[in-house]
Amino acid sequence: MTQHAGFExxxxxxxxxxxxxxxxxxxxxxxxxxxxxxxLAATGIAVVPALxxxxxxxxxxxxxxxxxxxxxxxxxxxxxxGGRTQALSxxxxxxxxxxxxxxxxxxxxxxxxxxxxxxxxxxxxxxxAKAHDDSGADPTSRLSALLGGSHTLRIATDGPDRQRVSLVxxxxxxDLIHNGDxxxxxxSGSQQAVHYTGLRQGRPDAPGQLPGDVPDTxxxxxxxxxxxxxxxxxxxxxxxxxxxxxxxxxxxxxxxxSGSTIGEVKVAIDSATGTPLAVTATASSGGTxxxxxxxxxxxxxxxxxxxxxxxxxxxxxxxxxxGAHQRDGQGGSAGHGGNDVKVTGQDWTTVxxxxxxxSGSPNGSPSGSSSGSSRxxxxxxGKAPRGLENPAExxxxxxxxxxxxxxxxxxxxxxxxxxxxxxxxxxxxxPVLQAAAGVK
Amino acid sequence: MSLVExxxxxxxxxxxxxxxxxxxxxxxxxLFRSELLLTFRRVRTMALLGALAALPVLIGVxxxxxxxxxxxxxxxxxxxxxxxxxxxxxxxxxxxxxxLPIFLPMTVGVVAGDAVAGEATSGTLRYLLVxxxxxxxxxxxxxxxxxxxxxAATLAVALTGLITGSVLFPVGKVVLLSGDTVSLGESLLxxxxxxxxVAVSLSGLVAIGLxxxxxxxxxxxxxxxxxxxxxxxxxxxxxxxxxxxxxWLFTHYWLTFADLLRHxxxxxxxxxxxxxxxxxxxxxGAAAWARFSSRDITA
Numbered sequence: 001m002t003q004h005a006g007f008e009x010x011x012x013x014x015x016x017x018x019x020x021x022x023x024x025x026x027x028x029x030x031x032x033x034x035x036x037x038x039x040l041a042a043t044g045i046a047v048v049p050a051l052x053x054x055x056x057x058x059x060x061x062x063x064x065x066x067x068x069x070x071x072x073x074x075x076x077x078x079x080x081x082g083g084r085t086q087a088l089s090x091x092x093x094x095x096x097x098x099x100x101x102x103x104x105x106x107x108x109x110x111x112x113x114x115x116x117x118x119x120x121x122x123x124x125x126x127x128x129a130k131a132h133d134d135s136g137a138d139p140t141s142r143l144s145a146l147l148g149g150s151h152t153l154r155i156a157t158d159g160p161d162r163q164r165v166s167l168v169x170x171x172x173x174x175d176l177i178h179n180g181d182x183x184x185x186x187x188s189g190s191q192q193a194v195h196y197t198g199l200r201q202g203r204p205d206a207p208g209q210l211p212g213d214v215p216d217t218x219x220x221x222x223x224x225x226x227x228x229x230x231x232x233x234x235x236x237x238x239x240x241x242x243x244x245x246x247x248x249x250x251x252x253x254x255x256x257x258s259g260s261t262i263g264e265v266k267v268a269i270d271s272a273t274g275t276p277l278a279v280t281a282t283a284s285s286g287g288t289x290x291x292x293x294x295x296x297x298x299x300x301x302x303x304x305x306x307x308x309x310x311x312x313x314x315x316x317x318x319x320x321x322x323g324a325h326q327r328d329g330q331g332g333s334a335g336h337g338g339n340d341v342k343v344t345g346q347d348w349t350t351v352x353x354x355x356x357x358x359s360g361s362p363n364g365s366p367s368g369s370s371s372g373s374s375r376x377x378x379x380x381x382g383k384a385p386r387g388l389e390n391p392a393e394x395x396x397x398x399x400x401x402x403x404x405x406x407x408x409x410x411x412x413x414x415x416x417x418x419x420x421x422x423x424x425x426x427x428x429x430x431p432v433l434q435a436a437a438g439v440k
Numbered sequence: 441m442s443l444v445e446x447x448x449x450x451x452x453x454x455x456x457x458x459x460x461x462x463x464x465x466x467x468x469x470x471l472f473r474s475e476l477l478l479t480f481r482r483v484r485t486m487a488l489l490g491a492l493a494a495l496p497v498l499i500g501v502x503x504x505x506x507x508x509x510x511x512x513x514x515x516x517x518x519x520x521x522x523x524x525x526x527x528x529x530x531x532x533x534x535x536x537x538x539x540l541p542i543f544l545p546m547t548v549g550v551v552a553g554d555a556v557a558g559e560a561t562s563g564t565l566r567y568l569l570v571x572x573x574x575x576x577x578x579x580x581x582x583x584x585x586x587x588x589x590x591x592a593a594t595l596a597v598a599l600t601g602l603i604t605g606s607v608l609f610p611v612g613k614v615v616l617l618s619g620d621t622v623s624l625g626e627s628l629l630x631x632x633x634x635x636x637x638v639a640v641s642l643s644g645l646v647a648i649g650l651x652x653x654x655x656x657x658x659x660x661x662x663x664x665x666x667x668x669x670x671x672x673x674x675x676x677x678x679x680x681x682x683x684x685x686x687x688w689l690f691t692h693y694w695l696t697f698a699d700l701l702r703h704x705x706x707x708x709x710x711x712x713x714x715x716x717x718x719x720x721x722x723x724x725g726a727a728a729w730a731r732f733s734s735r736d737i738t739a
Contacts, residue, residue, distance in 0.1 A: 030730035152708075166618060172617060186618070186619040188615075191523065312615035314526045
C-alpha cells in the first residue's frame with residue numbers, strides 16, 4: 001500500500017485537475033468492503049440458525065395421545081418409567097410479553113399481586129410471610145419478575161429430590177437449590193438466603209415441595225399444563241422441530257371452550273426422551289405471550305456440587321423450618337377460606353376472585369393467581385409495597401370503565417375490578433369475567 | 441530429498457535472504473512502538489488514566505466513611521457494593537461495573553477518536569504518510585495502540601480497585617454470585633479474566649472511534665462523535681420497544697463480564713460479547729480502511 005502514501009490520490013472534488021478517471025470507482029469499491037462484511041455477517045447470523053431450525057427433522061409418526069403419555073409418564077410420577085429424563089441440566093430462555101402495565105407488575109412483585117399468572121406467584125411463606133417479608137430471597141417476589149421481559153434460567157435436576165434453578169441477572173443471580181429434605185433460596189444482590197428444612201422427600205408431585213414452585217422450565221410448565229388441560233383441549237401433533245439441537249415433536253394444544261384469551265399452546269417434545277424442550281403460548285388475538293425454551297440441554301447427571309449450598313460468610317440467613325413449610329405445602333385449599341380467594345370455572349376459563357382491601361391494610365393483602373396453564377388459585381401472601389397505601393385505588397386507576405367495574409386488559413390476562421372492590425382475574429375474555437362477577 | 445523439497449528449499453532461501461516479511465513486521469513494530477509512545481507520553485492520556493485510577497479510590501473511601509449506613513441496604517447503589525465492606529476484592533468488581541458504562545468508553549472514545557483526526561488537526565498526518573509506512577499499516581498501528589490503551593485503562597481501574605480495597609477493607613475468600621465461596625487465588629484469576637474481557641469488550645468501540653476519526657480532520661469532532669455515540673447507544677439499549685435491535689448494540693453485553701463470577705461460569709453472554717466485538721471490529725475496521733485509504737490527506 002506504499003503507493004498510497006503520497007499525493008497520488010485526487011486532491012479533491014473541487015480541483016478536477018489531474019484526477020484519475022477511475023478514482024471515484026475505486027472509492028466506491030472500497031466502500032463496498034465494509035458493507036459486504038456487514039452483509040456477510042448479517043446473513044451468516046440470520047440464515048445459519050434459520051437453516052438449522054427450519055430443517056424439521058424426519059421422525060416416525062406418533063399420535064397426540066402417545067406424545068402426551070410420553071410426556072406425563074416421563075416426568076414426575078413414575079421414577080422407573082421416566083428414568084431417562086430424571087437427570088438433566090441446561091439453559092432456559094423465558095420470554096413473557098403479557099402487556100401488563102409496569103405499575104401492576106411492580107405491585108405483583110411485592111407480593112400483593114392481583115394478576116398472578118402461570119403459577120409464578122407460588123405459595124411461599126404462608127403464616128410465616130412476615131418473618132421474611134423483606135427478604136430479597138423470598139421466591140414469590142423474585143420469581144414474579146418472570147412475568148415480564150426476557151430472562152435466562154439455568155436449571156439442573158437429578159431425580160425428585162434434587163433441583164437447582166438459577167435466575168441469571170445482570171451482575172446478580174438468584175438461586176433455588178433443593179436437595180433432599182432441605183432447600184435454599186439465595187439472592188446475590190441483597191446477600192440474603194432463606195433456608196427451608198424438613199421438606200418431605202420422594203414426593204416430587206406434592207404441591208409446594210420446592211419453595212417458589214417454579215414452573216418456568218419447559219418441562220414443568222408442559223407437564224402441568226397437559227395434566228390440567230388435556231380433557232378440554234384439542235391436541236394435535238403439528239410436525240417436528242429442532243430445539244437446543246435436538247429433534248422434537250411439536251404438540252399443538254388449543255382450547256375447546258370459548259372464552260379463553262389463549263389461542264394456542266405449542267409444546268416441543270424431545271423425540272428421544274419425551275422431555276418437553278419448549279413451550280410457546282399464543283394469544284387468541286395473535287402474538288406470542290409466553291415462550292420458554294431450552295437453548296442447551298444435557299441429560300447427563302449434574303455434578304454433585306450442584307446441589308450443595310453453604311451460606312457464605314456475612315449473608316443474612318432466614319430459617320424456614322418444616323412446620324411452616326409443610327402447612328404451606330398443603331395450604332392450597334386451606335388458604336382459600338381464610339383469604340376469601342375463590343376460583344370459579346375450570347381449565348381454560350378459570351377465574352380467580354378476591355376482595356381488595358379498601359384502604360392499605362398493613363398485613364397481608366390477599367392475592368391470587370390464575371392461569372390457563374397451571375394450577376390456579378394458590379394464595380400468596382405479602383405486604384403491599386410501602387408506597388402503595390391504597391391498592392384498590394391504584395388497580396382501579398389502571399383500568400378502563402366497563403359494565404360492572406373497571407377492566408385492566410392485557411394480551412391474555414383480563415382483570416375486572418368491580419365497584420365493590422372485588423377483583424376477578426383470568427386468561428379469559430371480558431364476558432366470562434362479567435359472568436363470574438354476576439354482572440348483567 | 442525429493443525434487444519438490446529441493447525446489448522449495450531453493451525457493452525459500454532467497455525469500456528469507458531478501459526478508460520482505462521481516463521488513464513488514466519490523467516496520468509495523470516500529471510504527472506501533474512510536475504510536476504507543478505517542479499515546480502514552482501524552483499528558484492527556486496520563487490524566488485520563490489518573491482519573492480512571494481515582495474512581496476506585498473515591499468509591500472505596502466513600503464506602504469506608506459511610507460503612508454504618510450501608511449495612512442492610514441491599515438494593516440501590518452500584519452492584520457488589522454491599523460486599524465491599526466485607527471483602528475488599530469486590531471493590532475491583534464494583535469499580536469495573538461503575539466504570540464500564542461511562543468512564544471507560546469515554547476515555548477510549550477520546551483516544552480512538554483522536555487517533556487519525558488528531559494528527560490531521562495538528563498537521564502531522566501528511567508527514568506520517570510521507571514515510572513509506574503505508575496507510576493500512578498506520579491504521580493498524582493506531583488501532584493496536586488504542587487497544588493497548590483499553591488494556592491500560594482497564595488495568596488502571598482494576599489494580600487501584602484491588603489496592604484500595606485491600607488497604608481499606610479485609611480481604612478474604614470471595615463469594616460468587618451463585619453463593620459459592622472460592623479461594624482468594626481463584627478470585628484473582630477470575631479478576632484477571634474479567635479485566636481481559638472488559639478490555640476486549642471495548643475493541644468494537646475502538647474500531648468505531650477509529651472510523652469516525654478518519655471521517656473528519658477535527659480531533660475534537662471525532663472524540664465528541666465517538667463519546668456521543670456511546671451515550672446514544674446506551675440510551676437505545678434501555679428502550680424496551682427496541683428489544684429487537686438491542687442484541688446488536690455494542691454496549692449490550694458489556695456487563696456480562698459478571699457471568700465469570702458465577703459457578704459454573706456462564707459463558708453464553710461473554711461469548712456473545714466477544715463475537716459482537718469481533719463483528720464491529722471487522723465492519724468498522726473495513727470502513728475505516730475504505731475511508732482512510734481513499735481519502736485525500738490535506739492536513
